[in-house]
Amino acid sequence: MAQDDQFKKLIAHAKEYGYIFQSSEIYDGLSAVYDYGQMGVELKNNIKKYWWDAMVKMHENIVGIDAAIFMHPETWNASGHTSAFNDPLIDNKDSKKRYRADDLIEEHIQKYQNKIDKEVTKGRKKFGDDFDEKQFLETNPNVLRNKAKIDEIQGRLVKALEADDLNEIKQIILDCEIACPISGSKNWTDVRQFNLMFETQLGSVADGASKIYLRPETAQGIFVNYLNVQKTGRMKLPFGIAQIGKAFRNEIVARQFIFRMREFEQMEMQFFVKPGTEKEWFNHWKEVRMKWHKALGLPDEKYRFHEHDKLAHYANAAFDIEFEFPFGFKELEGIHSRTNFDLSQHQEFSGKKLQYFDPETKESFVPYVVETSIGLDRTFLTILSACLQDEEVKKENGESDTRVVFRIPPALAPIKLAVLPLVKKDGLPEKAREIIDELKFDFTCQYDEKDSIGRRYRRQDAIGTPYCITIDHQTLEDNTVTIRDRDTMEQERVQISELAKILDDKVSMKKLLKKIF
Secondary structure: OOHHHHHHHHHHHHHHOOOEEEOOHHHOOOOOOEEEOHHHHHHHHHHHHHHHHHHHHOOOOEEEOOOOOEOOOHHHHHHOHHHHOEEEEEEEOOOOOEEEHHHHHHHHHHHHHHHHHHHHHHHHHHHHHHOOHHHHHHHOHHHHHHHHHHHHHHHHHHHHHHHOOHHHHHHHHHHOOOOOOOOOOOOEOOOEEEEOOEEEEEOOOOOOOEEEEEOOOOHHHHHOOHHHHHHHOOOOOOEEEEEEEEEEOOOOOOOOHHHOOOEEEEEEEEEEEOOOOHHHHHHHHHHHHHHHHHOOOOOHHHEEEEEOOOOOOOOOEEEEEEEEEOOEEEEEEEEEEEEOHHHHHHHHHHOOOOOEEEOOOOEEEOOEEEEEEEEHHHHHHHHHHHHEEEEEEEOOOOOEEEEEEEOOOHHHOOOOEEEEEOOOOOOHHHHHHHHHHHHOOOOOEEEOOOOOHHHHHHHHHHHOOOEEEEEOHHHHHHOEEEEEEOOOOOEEEEEHHHHHHHHHHHHOHHHHHHOOO
């Protein structure tokens, strides 16, 4: 299936089964804003819990906060957002469509990378087990030609972005003959800067209102609370402050479903360390965060590290964890060594000392910071992308059938088990309700009696429910039920009294956490 078709099917499935809806859909929707439905909010909450438990519960020296969305406007002057939080914007004069200029160039570069990937696929097919990918990438003329193009364009783009040279960015677009994806036109405006922050007013009347911003990131809420947390929690370096919260960006082009939205949620942790130790901690968190992702059991080859070509002005090291979405490898999480920039800036702009006193060395200093920042919505999309599958299965008569199965990691699944009476009579629904009443304190359950048992299984497969409990007439005789596994479709007869223990072992968040720690 083509990537575009796969992505469209994924979006349709998310709506059909109550995961994600277009915001204000009855009014034709709001661009790049989405609502999470009854299944989506459960999956989202489970992702949050997995991140929070791994970050806060498993670390004695990391605590959490929940800072307000509105912050004093001077915060954003100190952080540099009011002057430097910009994207290069360009318009096509014929289609009247607006684009991020650097995105157009990056997508052009990706075309060369796709050509390299095709050459590798052909080489692997031709040489089979004897294929040496490393040697192939270093010697194949077509690969080397495309790699040289990538290096040339990437080098020009990085220099232009670092120098804030908008004319050069446009020249790259012209030299590469990049066309508007909508119209095919190459008739471009000049590139200009576009600030991404949403403005609003704080005050009871317009005349006396103050201009403030919806926060474009959650990190600053942590930095301005650094001293409060350090003192009230009697925290000693190194220590971290974690937060999950909404952020808002007036994106030039918000697209690719929930990958890039104007209202989104971040899961961030700022780890405060002694100057000189930041690189060691940066490498530590880089590896720990990748383990967190891979513990979910999604294919390892879908993850990769990407080192930043251009470092932010405040950073001395930066890597992204990228994931292969249906539209290619894109950033999922950033790990940054931010030096002491943020605390120093807030110390200067506020006039308040934000230093740490080391009782051992008797010295005071502004701590350095290592940041891990992951998009909650993007994490949701990784699961949707990697776990939604079509699978050929054999029916009892030997014919093939296709089932849609959403293989969500059991600990994250919105519904942990569906309880299904075989028929809607003979006391089976009542017995099913008894089982739910016992298990609902520990597991999110769903009762379903509509349609044949086979159809109900397929419906739960598509929802992502890892286990189905079937109550039949034998249940009334010996208190046993059938438990069906979503992934294998295997069924096992077990005692009702054993269900809680069996399910806890299968869907516990503890199993995920033990893969990391």
